[in-house]
Amino acid sequence: MLQHAYFRNMMKMPKYAIISSLLLILLLPGCTIEEDDPSLTDVRDKFTGTWKFNETELKNTMAFYNVLIIKDVTNSSRVLLKNFGNLGNFQQAYGIVTSGHITVATQNVGTVTVSGTGTLSGSTRMNWTYSINDAADLKNYTAIATKQ
Numbered sequence: 001m002l003q004h005a006y007f008r009n010m011m012k013m014p015k016y017a018i019i020s021s022l023l024l025i026l027l028l029p030g031c032t033i034e035e036d037d038p039s040l041t042d043v044r045d046k047f048t049g050t051w052k053f054n055e056t057e058l059k060n061t062m063a064f065y066n067v068l069i070i071k072d073v074t075n076s077s078r079v080l081l082k083n084f085g086n087l088g089n090f091q092q093a094y095g096i097v098t099s100g101h102i103t104v105a106t107q108n109v110g111t112v113t114v115s116g117t118g119t120l121s122g123s124t125r126m127n128w129t130y131s132i133n134d135a136a137d138l139k140n141y142t143a144i145a146t147k148q
Contacts, residue, residue: 044071044079044097046123053128055086055143067145069095069102085114085132085141104130111135118145 047069055063065086072078077096084093084104091110095102095118106115116130124147131140 042071042076043099044077046120047079047097047102047126050148051126051145052148053086053143053145055128055141058140058142066148084109085112085130087112087114087132102126116141123147 048071049069051067051069053063053065053067055065057063063086065083067084068082068089069079070082072080072094075094079095079097079102080092081095081102081104082092083089084091087109093104093107093109093114095104100120102118104114104116104118106113108114111134113133113135114130116128118126118128120126126145128143128145129141130143131138133139
């Protein structure tokens with residue numbers, strides 16, 4: 001009889017342990033730190049706005065123009081760059097944003113192919129390197145972009 005009571009108590013113990021563990025597991029996701037919640041900050045915010053590009057072709061030709069960077073509402077890691085490469089306000093490339101960079105993957109914009117990378121250096125400045133290929137010439141550029 002003593003063995004039977006001991007066995008019955010042992011059978012009850014795992015139920016309490018299982019229930020306690022399940023409750024603990026259910027409660028843990030509610031204990032998050034606000035800073036880790038990606039919905040509270042959008043890494044694209046620091047890139048959005050109008051940027052004045054001071055562009056230098058590797059042959060030392062300079063150009064100044066504006067690029068408008070906006071969030072892509074269809075993809076939370078992308079931005080749209082209107083007038084990227086000074087191709088016109090109705091032309092836009094897309095870029096993938098990470099914490100301090102925009103990467104413009106190789107893509108067709110109008111009749112040309114573009115690619116490049118922009119890196120933040122402060123809150124109002126980006127350094128860019130990019131290429132534009134119009135099927136006749138491949139040109140490489142560097143630019144310093146200043147937020148307006």
